[in-house]
Amino acid sequence: MSECDDLRDNSSCSDNLCLPSQIKLTVYPQVFGGTVIRWSYTDRDLLAESGLQVQIEFSPYAVSDNTAWTIVRAYAADTGYWTDTAQRAFGRRNYTHYRISVLDVALNEVWSQPKRADSYIPPAFDTTFRELVRRWSGRANRGELRKGTLLKRRTHATRCSVCRDRDSGVQLISQCLTCYGTGRTGGYYKVPICVYVEFSPMSISHGFDANKSYFEQGPDSQVTLLNIPQVFPGDVWVEDSTDHRWELGNMVYAQKIGSVECLAKCEASRIDFTDVIYQFPVRS
Ligand SMILES: [Zn+2]
Secondary structure, eight states, rough: OTTTTOOOSSSSSSSOOTOOOSEEEEEESSSSSSSEEEEEEEEHHHHHHOEEEEEEEEEESOOOHHHHHHEEEEEEEEEEEEEEEEEOTOOOGGGEOOHHHHOTTTOOOOEEEEETTTOOOGGGGGGHHHHHHHHHHHHHHHHOOEEEEEEEEEESSOOOOTTTTTTTTBOOOSSOOOTTTBTTTTTEEEOOOOEEEOOOOOOOTTOTTTOOOOTOOOOOOEEEEEEEOOOOOOEEEEETTTOOEEEEEEEEEEETTTEEEEEEEEEEEETTTGGGGGGSSSOO
Protein backbone atom coordinates (compact mmCIF):
# COMPACT_ATOMS: atom_id res chain seq x y z
CA MET A 1 0.00 0.00 0.00
CA SER A 2 1.37 3.40 -0.83
CA GLU A 3 0.76 6.44 1.34
CA CYS A 4 -1.42 7.87 -1.41
CA ASP A 5 -3.99 5.11 -1.45
CA ASP A 6 -6.31 6.71 1.06
CA LEU A 7 -6.64 10.16 -0.45
CA ARG A 8 -10.07 9.27 -1.79
CA ASP A 9 -13.08 11.37 -0.93
CA ASN A 10 -16.70 11.22 -2.03
CA SER A 11 -16.00 12.24 -5.57
CA SER A 12 -15.75 9.83 -8.45
CA CYS A 13 -12.01 10.16 -8.74
CA SER A 14 -9.03 10.69 -6.51
CA ASP A 15 -6.34 13.36 -6.61
CA ASN A 16 -3.72 10.72 -6.28
CA LEU A 17 -0.67 12.79 -7.06
CA CYS A 18 1.68 9.91 -6.48
CA LEU A 19 2.17 10.05 -10.22
CA PRO A 20 4.79 9.76 -11.52
CA SER A 21 5.99 6.59 -9.87
CA GLN A 22 9.45 5.87 -8.49
CA ILE A 23 10.27 3.89 -11.59
CA LYS A 24 11.58 5.61 -14.66
CA LEU A 25 10.69 3.69 -17.79
CA THR A 26 11.91 4.37 -21.31
CA VAL A 27 10.72 2.57 -24.42
CA TYR A 28 12.74 2.56 -27.63
CA PRO A 29 10.75 1.19 -30.55
CA GLN A 30 13.11 -0.13 -33.21
CA VAL A 31 12.34 -0.77 -36.82
CA PHE A 32 14.27 -4.04 -36.63
CA GLY A 33 15.09 -6.17 -33.62
CA GLY A 34 12.17 -5.50 -31.32
CA THR A 35 11.37 -2.86 -28.75
CA VAL A 36 13.89 -2.10 -26.06
CA ILE A 37 12.46 -1.33 -22.62
CA ARG A 38 14.77 0.24 -20.06
CA TRP A 39 14.08 1.12 -16.48
CA SER A 40 15.76 2.65 -13.48
CA TYR A 41 14.65 3.72 -10.03
CA THR A 42 14.40 7.15 -8.52
CA ASP A 43 13.33 5.76 -5.16
CA ARG A 44 16.15 5.28 -2.67
CA ASP A 45 14.59 2.17 -1.10
CA LEU A 46 14.30 0.44 -4.45
CA LEU A 47 17.84 1.45 -5.40
CA ALA A 48 19.17 -0.08 -2.23
CA GLU A 49 17.34 -3.38 -2.65
CA SER A 50 18.92 -6.47 -4.09
CA GLY A 51 17.09 -9.47 -5.47
CA LEU A 52 14.38 -7.44 -7.21
CA GLN A 53 12.20 -9.24 -9.74
CA VAL A 54 10.73 -7.42 -12.72
CA GLN A 55 7.66 -8.23 -14.79
CA ILE A 56 6.83 -6.53 -18.09
CA GLU A 57 3.32 -5.90 -19.32
CA PHE A 58 1.76 -4.62 -22.51
CA SER A 59 -1.53 -2.83 -23.19
CA PRO A 60 -3.20 -0.78 -25.89
CA TYR A 61 -4.46 1.51 -23.09
CA ALA A 62 -2.63 3.84 -20.75
CA VAL A 63 -4.64 2.94 -17.65
CA SER A 64 -3.75 1.41 -14.30
CA ASP A 65 -6.57 -1.18 -14.35
CA ASN A 66 -4.82 -4.55 -14.15
CA THR A 67 -7.34 -6.25 -16.41
CA ALA A 68 -6.23 -4.02 -19.30
CA TRP A 69 -2.71 -5.47 -19.23
CA THR A 70 -1.11 -8.59 -20.66
CA ILE A 71 2.08 -9.99 -19.22
CA VAL A 72 4.74 -10.23 -21.91
CA ARG A 73 7.49 -11.35 -19.59
CA ALA A 74 6.81 -12.91 -16.20
CA TYR A 75 8.81 -11.99 -13.09
CA ALA A 76 12.51 -12.54 -13.61
CA ALA A 77 15.75 -11.12 -12.28
CA ASP A 78 16.18 -7.36 -12.62
CA THR A 79 18.45 -6.67 -15.59
CA GLY A 80 17.60 -3.00 -16.21
CA TYR A 81 16.39 -3.63 -19.74
CA TRP A 82 14.52 -6.13 -21.85
CA THR A 83 13.74 -6.48 -25.54
CA ASP A 84 10.23 -7.27 -26.70
CA THR A 85 10.73 -9.12 -29.98
CA ALA A 86 7.03 -9.68 -30.62
CA GLN A 87 5.40 -7.82 -33.47
CA ARG A 88 2.61 -5.94 -31.74
CA ALA A 89 -0.63 -6.33 -33.64
CA PHE A 90 -1.98 -2.87 -33.15
CA GLY A 91 0.41 -1.25 -35.60
CA ARG A 92 -0.04 2.27 -34.45
CA ARG A 93 2.56 3.16 -31.89
CA ASN A 94 0.27 5.43 -29.94
CA TYR A 95 -1.68 2.31 -28.98
CA THR A 96 1.46 0.56 -27.74
CA HIS A 97 2.06 0.94 -24.04
CA TYR A 98 4.34 -0.87 -21.64
CA ARG A 99 4.63 -0.87 -17.91
CA ILE A 100 6.73 -2.87 -15.49
CA SER A 101 6.07 -4.08 -12.01
CA VAL A 102 8.84 -4.61 -9.53
CA LEU A 103 8.69 -7.18 -6.76
CA ASP A 104 11.01 -6.92 -3.80
CA VAL A 105 12.08 -9.77 -1.51
CA ALA A 106 9.26 -8.89 0.92
CA LEU A 107 6.84 -9.39 -2.02
CA ASN A 108 5.80 -5.74 -2.29
CA GLU A 109 4.80 -4.83 -5.82
CA VAL A 110 5.42 -1.40 -7.35
CA TRP A 111 4.20 -0.43 -10.81
CA SER A 112 5.65 2.06 -13.20
CA GLN A 113 3.38 4.48 -15.03
CA PRO A 114 2.27 3.21 -18.44
CA LYS A 115 4.65 4.37 -21.14
CA ARG A 116 3.66 4.88 -24.73
CA ALA A 117 6.13 3.42 -27.21
CA ASP A 118 6.62 6.62 -29.16
CA SER A 119 6.65 9.04 -26.24
CA TYR A 120 10.02 10.39 -25.46
CA ILE A 121 10.86 13.53 -23.57
CA PRO A 122 14.53 14.42 -24.00
CA PRO A 123 16.21 14.96 -20.60
CA ALA A 124 16.70 18.64 -21.52
CA PHE A 125 12.90 19.10 -21.54
CA ASP A 126 12.24 17.17 -18.36
CA THR A 127 11.93 20.35 -16.27
CA THR A 128 9.59 21.94 -18.84
CA PHE A 129 7.35 18.89 -18.69
CA ARG A 130 7.21 18.83 -14.90
CA GLU A 131 6.53 22.57 -14.83
CA LEU A 132 3.60 22.11 -17.23
CA VAL A 133 2.08 19.41 -15.02
CA ARG A 134 2.71 21.50 -11.91
CA ARG A 135 1.00 24.57 -13.40
CA TRP A 136 -2.00 22.54 -14.52
CA SER A 137 -2.35 21.06 -11.00
CA GLY A 138 -2.04 24.59 -9.61
CA ARG A 139 -4.91 25.78 -11.77
CA ALA A 140 -6.95 22.75 -10.66
CA ASN A 141 -6.27 23.55 -6.99
CA ARG A 142 -7.37 27.15 -7.48
CA GLY A 143 -10.69 25.97 -8.90
CA GLU A 144 -10.03 27.29 -12.40
CA LEU A 145 -10.69 23.92 -14.01
CA ARG A 146 -13.59 21.49 -13.91
CA LYS A 147 -13.03 18.23 -12.08
CA GLY A 148 -14.07 14.88 -13.46
CA THR A 149 -13.38 11.30 -14.36
CA LEU A 150 -12.04 10.04 -17.65
CA LEU A 151 -13.42 6.86 -19.16
CA LYS A 152 -11.14 5.31 -21.75
CA ARG A 153 -13.14 3.63 -24.48
CA ARG A 154 -12.22 -0.03 -24.95
CA THR A 155 -11.10 -0.52 -28.50
CA HIS A 156 -9.35 -3.88 -28.36
CA ALA A 157 -11.56 -5.90 -25.99
CA THR A 158 -13.65 -8.83 -27.18
CA ARG A 159 -16.77 -8.01 -29.16
CA CYS A 160 -19.92 -7.75 -27.06
CA SER A 161 -21.96 -10.96 -27.37
CA VAL A 162 -25.07 -9.49 -25.74
CA CYS A 163 -26.10 -6.76 -28.16
CA ARG A 164 -24.20 -7.53 -31.35
CA ASP A 165 -24.94 -10.09 -33.99
CA ARG A 166 -22.17 -12.67 -33.77
CA ASP A 167 -21.49 -12.80 -37.50
CA SER A 168 -22.09 -9.30 -38.77
CA GLY A 169 -21.29 -7.25 -35.66
CA VAL A 170 -24.51 -5.31 -36.20
CA GLN A 171 -26.04 -3.87 -33.06
CA LEU A 172 -29.32 -5.64 -32.22
CA ILE A 173 -30.12 -4.17 -28.80
CA SER A 174 -29.59 -0.60 -27.60
CA GLN A 175 -29.01 0.32 -23.93
CA CYS A 176 -26.62 -2.62 -23.53
CA LEU A 177 -25.17 -2.78 -20.00
CA THR A 178 -22.38 -5.13 -21.05
CA CYS A 179 -20.67 -2.80 -23.51
CA TYR A 180 -22.47 0.53 -22.96
CA GLY A 181 -22.97 0.92 -26.68
CA THR A 182 -19.30 0.55 -27.60
CA GLY A 183 -19.66 -3.00 -28.93
CA ARG A 184 -16.74 -4.10 -26.76
CA THR A 185 -17.21 -6.05 -23.54
CA GLY A 186 -16.90 -3.76 -20.53
CA GLY A 187 -17.23 -0.59 -22.58
CA TYR A 188 -14.69 1.64 -20.85
CA TYR A 189 -11.81 1.67 -18.42
CA LYS A 190 -12.14 4.20 -15.65
CA VAL A 191 -9.02 6.27 -15.02
CA PRO A 192 -8.69 6.40 -11.22
CA ILE A 193 -7.13 9.85 -10.93
CA CYS A 194 -9.14 13.05 -11.34
CA VAL A 195 -8.91 14.59 -14.77
CA TYR A 196 -9.32 18.36 -14.86
CA VAL A 197 -10.51 20.11 -17.98
CA GLU A 198 -10.90 23.66 -19.14
CA PHE A 199 -13.91 24.43 -21.28
CA SER A 200 -13.21 26.81 -24.12
CA PRO A 201 -14.64 30.28 -23.52
CA MET A 202 -15.45 30.30 -27.24
CA SER A 203 -17.77 27.34 -26.76
CA ILE A 204 -20.44 27.22 -29.37
CA SER A 205 -23.72 25.95 -28.05
CA HIS A 206 -25.37 25.72 -31.42
CA GLY A 207 -28.93 24.69 -31.72
CA PHE A 208 -30.00 25.63 -28.20
CA ASP A 209 -33.73 26.01 -28.29
CA ALA A 210 -35.75 26.69 -25.14
CA ASN A 211 -38.79 25.06 -26.72
CA LYS A 212 -37.00 21.80 -27.17
CA SER A 213 -36.53 19.34 -24.37
CA TYR A 214 -33.31 19.20 -22.40
CA PHE A 215 -32.66 15.80 -23.86
CA GLU A 216 -31.08 17.21 -26.98
CA GLN A 217 -27.62 16.00 -27.84
CA GLY A 218 -25.06 18.62 -27.09
CA PRO A 219 -24.05 21.33 -26.58
CA ASP A 220 -20.71 21.05 -28.30
CA SER A 221 -17.61 22.60 -26.92
CA GLN A 222 -13.86 22.34 -26.89
CA VAL A 223 -11.98 21.17 -23.84
CA THR A 224 -8.33 21.34 -22.91
CA LEU A 225 -6.81 18.72 -20.66
CA LEU A 226 -3.49 17.16 -19.75
CA ASN A 227 -2.95 14.34 -22.20
CA ILE A 228 -1.99 11.98 -19.36
CA PRO A 229 -3.14 9.33 -19.97
CA GLN A 230 -3.43 9.97 -23.66
CA VAL A 231 -6.96 10.69 -24.83
CA PHE A 232 -8.54 9.33 -27.98
CA PRO A 233 -11.76 10.17 -29.83
CA GLY A 234 -14.57 8.21 -28.19
CA ASP A 235 -13.26 8.58 -24.65
CA VAL A 236 -15.78 10.04 -22.23
CA TRP A 237 -15.23 12.67 -19.56
CA VAL A 238 -17.69 12.77 -16.65
CA GLU A 239 -18.03 16.01 -14.73
CA ASP A 240 -17.87 15.34 -11.02
CA SER A 241 -20.35 17.99 -9.87
CA THR A 242 -23.09 17.43 -12.47
CA ASP A 243 -22.52 13.87 -13.75
CA HIS A 244 -22.78 15.28 -17.27
CA ARG A 245 -20.96 13.02 -19.70
CA TRP A 246 -19.04 14.41 -22.63
CA GLU A 247 -17.71 12.43 -25.53
CA LEU A 248 -14.32 13.59 -26.70
CA GLY A 249 -13.79 14.03 -30.41
CA ASN A 250 -10.79 14.90 -32.51
CA MET A 251 -7.83 16.70 -31.11
CA VAL A 252 -7.71 20.21 -32.55
CA TYR A 253 -4.50 21.35 -30.92
CA ALA A 254 -1.70 19.80 -28.89
CA GLN A 255 1.20 21.27 -27.01
CA LYS A 256 4.22 19.07 -27.56
CA ILE A 257 7.30 18.55 -25.45
CA GLY A 258 9.77 16.28 -27.20
CA SER A 259 7.56 13.84 -29.10
CA VAL A 260 4.90 13.83 -26.40
CA GLU A 261 1.62 15.64 -26.82
CA CYS A 262 1.29 16.87 -23.25
CA LEU A 263 -1.69 19.18 -23.38
CA ALA A 264 -4.59 18.41 -25.70
CA LYS A 265 -7.47 20.51 -26.91
CA CYS A 266 -10.31 18.31 -28.17
CA GLU A 267 -13.78 18.66 -29.46
CA ALA A 268 -16.35 17.54 -26.92
CA SER A 269 -20.03 16.94 -27.10
CA ARG A 270 -22.37 16.40 -24.18
CA ILE A 271 -24.04 13.05 -24.57
CA ASP A 272 -27.82 12.78 -24.59
CA PHE A 273 -29.08 12.01 -21.06
CA THR A 274 -31.01 8.99 -22.32
CA ASP A 275 -27.77 7.35 -23.47
CA VAL A 276 -26.71 4.12 -21.77
CA ILE A 277 -23.34 5.71 -20.93
CA TYR A 278 -25.12 7.37 -17.98
CA GLN A 279 -25.49 3.85 -16.50
CA PHE A 280 -21.73 3.31 -16.44
CA PRO A 281 -20.72 3.39 -12.77
CA VAL A 282 -18.09 6.02 -12.08
CA ARG A 283 -18.40 6.16 -8.28
CA SER A 284 -17.49 2.60 -7.51
ZN1 LIG B 1 -23.30 -4.78 -25.90
